[in-house]
Amino acid sequence: MDKFDFDQMIDRHHTGAEKWDGLMSIFGCDDVLPMWVADMDFASPPAVVEALVSRARHGVYGYPLRAEGYYQAAMNWQKSRHGWTVEKPWINSVPGVVSAISLALQAFTHPGDKVLIQPPVYPGFYKAIRKNGRELVENPLRLEHGRYGIDFTDLENKLATGVKVMILCSPHNPVGRVWSKEELLRLGECCQRHGVLMIADEIHGDLVFRGHAHQPLATLSPEFAANTITFVSPSKTFNVAGLATALSIIPDAALRARYQTVLDAVHIEEGNIFGITALEAAYASGGDWLDSLLVYLEGNADMVVDTFKKTESPIKVLKPEATYLAWLDCRGLGLTPDKVPEFFTRLAKVGLSDGRRFGEQGNGFMRLNFACPRPVLKYGLERICSMLGL
Numbered sequence: 001m002d003k004f005d006f007d008q009m010i011d012r013h014h015t016g017a018e019k020w021d022g023l024m025s026i027f028g029c030d031d032v033l034p035m036w037v038a039d040m041d042f043a044s045p046p047a048v049v050e051a052l053v054s055r056a057r058h059g060v061y062g063y064p065l066r067a068e069g070y071y072q073a074a075m076n077w078q079k080s081r082h083g084w085t086v087e088k089p090w091i092n093s094v095p096g097v098v099s100a101i102s103l104a105l106q107a108f109t110h111p112g113d114k115v116l117i118q119p120p121v122y123p124g125f126y127k128a129i130r131k132n133g134r135e136l137v138e139n140p141l142r143l144e145h146g147r148y149g150i151d152f153t154d155l156e157n158k159l160a161t162g163v164k165v166m167i168l169c170s171p172h173n174p175v176g177r178v179w180s181k182e183e184l185l186r187l188g189e190c191c192q193r194h195g196v197l198m199i200a201d202e203i204h205g206d207l208v209f210r211g212h213a214h215q216p217l218a219t220l221s222p223e224f225a226a227n228t229i230t231f232v233s234p235s236k237t238f239n240v241a242g243l244a245t246a247l248s249i250i251p252d253a254a255l256r257a258r259y260q261t262v263l264d265a266v267h268i269e270e271g272n273i274f275g276i277t278a279l280e281a282a283y284a285s286g287g288d289w290l291d292s293l294l295v296y297l298e299g300n301a302d303m304v305v306d307t308f309k310k311t312e313s314p315i316k317v318l319k320p321e322a323t324y325l326a327w328l329d330c331r332g333l334g335l336t337p338d339k340v341p342e343f344f345t346r347l348a349k350v351g352l353s354d355g356r357r358f359g360e361q362g363n364g365f366m367r368l369n370f371a372c373p374r375p376v377l378k379y380g381l382e383r384i385c386s387m388l389g390l
């Protein structure tokens with residue numbers, strides 16, 4: 001047996017877990033199997049749990065200080081996993097990637113400025129742009145020959161309209177693409193040509209399956225490094241999203257100073273001792289656990305793909321190259337987009353994310369989170385199949 005038991009079922013009811021305890025407000029009923037918000041039903045690595053328990057036992061929870069080990073762990077992780085030599089001054093601590101993106105929009109754009117994203121994409125991007133009064137510009141991904149890709153002609157045209165910032169989702173949620181070096185180079189060069197600042201959301205960068213390699217955008221050239229604000233986090237990788245701890249990495253001193261001004265204005269960098277403890281333990285000692293997790297998650301991804309690969313299945317899915325999210329193409333159900341979520345919630349009794357939340361391109365799609373013990377996944381997929389007569 002593997003050293004880590006991802007088959008173990010952990011009851012998350014009544015733990016204040018949004019995914020399990022928030023069903024009524026999201027789905028209007030509480031008898032669906034939750035496969036929606038992007039956290040995992042697995043315990044965090046033992047090293048993380050032990051570090052947190054030990055810190056909790058201490059009993060004194062005053063203002064924290066990030067010790068050298070915190071930065072070393074984060075820098076070593078980027079170096080060993082992604083070949084990125086990050087320097088300590090480039091790092092800032094932020095409570096989460098979405099709040100950090102919002103702060104970056106405040107630092108680098110003005111109300112009304114254009115910000116480009118690539119739908120279907122994580123709903124948090126829409127929120128950050130709209131709630132900050134910036135103008136949304138969309139460069140939809142293209143589904144061609146069974147793979148999502150970037151429409152570079154459209155990108156070039158859109159960037160030329162005066163876009164100030166592009167938010168890149170790398171790897172991409174929900175379509176599961178790990179962008180190739182060639183794609184990233186082309187994209188970054190487009191942004192350089194048009195004087196567009198890059199925000200790289202690399203929160204899923206550690207969750208990449210065999211045969212694919214995540215390339216941090218800022219590693220591709222000194223010019224890219226000088227034009228990129230990157231966000232990373234242990235939250236998805238080690239299932240510590242509830243500890244509200246993420247990092248910004250900004251190699252360019254001038255960009256960093258501008259960002260720092262906004263962080264200072266809201267006095268947000270203090271963080272919390274549990275997030276700090278978890279980040280250091282995860283990055284310092286979580287590598288083996290992650291390697292096992294990735295094997296398990298890929299097995300789950302294969303199970304999802306195998307389930308829907310039958311020709312008679314009206315639901316189609318492409319195997320994700322990264323993330324624990326499967327983007328289900330449900331247009332074959334022949335339902336209007338507003339009825340598709342009902343098929344899952346009311347009939348199959350599984351709670352998936354409504355594709356419409358990811359932009360207009362998500363009409364007729366649903367996102368399934370497969371980061372759960374395999375027997376649970378099997379059960380959820382059987383519920384869907386029984387409603388499809390498969």
Ligand SMILES: Cc1ncc(COP(=O)(O)O)c(C=O)c1O
Nearest residue numbers: 038096097098099122173201203
């Ligand atoms: C691409 C992407 N960015 C950011 C987040 C959320 O990050 P945080 O919880 O740190 O705000 C998610 C969560 O699903 C995500 O998929």
